[in-house]
Amino acid sequence: MRINLVARACLAxxxxxxxxxxxxxxxxxxxxxxxxxxxxxxxxxxxxxxxLVSKGYEVVRVENRDGxxxxxxxxxxxxxxxGKGPVEMMIIRPARERVVFEKAPSLVLADIxxxxxx
Numbered sequence: 001m002r003i004n005l006v007a008r009a010c011l012a013x014x015x016x017x018x019x020x021x022x023x024x025x026x027x028x029x030x031x032x033x034x035x036x037x038x039x040x041x042x043x044x045x046x047x048x049x050x051x052l053v054s055k056g057y058e059v060v061r062v063e064n065r066d067g068x069x070x071x072x073x074x075x076x077x078x079x080x081x082x083g084k085g086p087v088e089m090m091i092i093r094p095a096r097e098r099v100v101f102e103k104a105p106s107l108v109l110a111d112i113x114x115x116x117x118x
Contacts, residue, residue, distance in 0.1 A: 039116050041094040044101075045069050048092060051111045060087055068093045 049059055052073050060072040069092040075085030091102040098118070101109055 038097060039099045039118065041067065041069055041092055041099055044092050044099045044112070044116060045071070047112055047115045048090070048101075048108075051108055051115065055108055055111070057108075058084065 045062065048071055049062075052059055052071075056076050057073045058076045060074060062072070063070040071090045071092065072087050073090065074087045077084055088103075090104045090108075093100045093102060099116075101112065104112070
């Protein structure tokens with residue numbers, strides 16, 4: 001009789017643990033550490049160049065100012081013979097655990113974020 005009581009108590013405790021663990025997993029909580037995807041300013045610059053060229057822009061020059069990258073670009077003529085657009089600038093500023101883009105066109109910025117996985 002005593003063994004039967006101990007077996008029932010262990011079974012009840014096991015069921016409670018399984019139910020509690022299932023609730024925690026159902027809520028999206030995981031015990032794995034998330035891998036942080038760190039993007040460097042150099043990698044962001046390479047991706048930015050690729051995206052600008054693929055969108056028809058011409059990269060005029062890139063300056064490095066205390067770790068901040070300033071990209072000067074302009075719209076190409078796209079084969080129409082209408083001349084090139086005015087020079088514009090985009091700033092790639094490294095921040096803690098991420099990279100911040102300033103003064104970037106929204107369509108270009110969206111493509112950059114997709115390629116960087118942000």
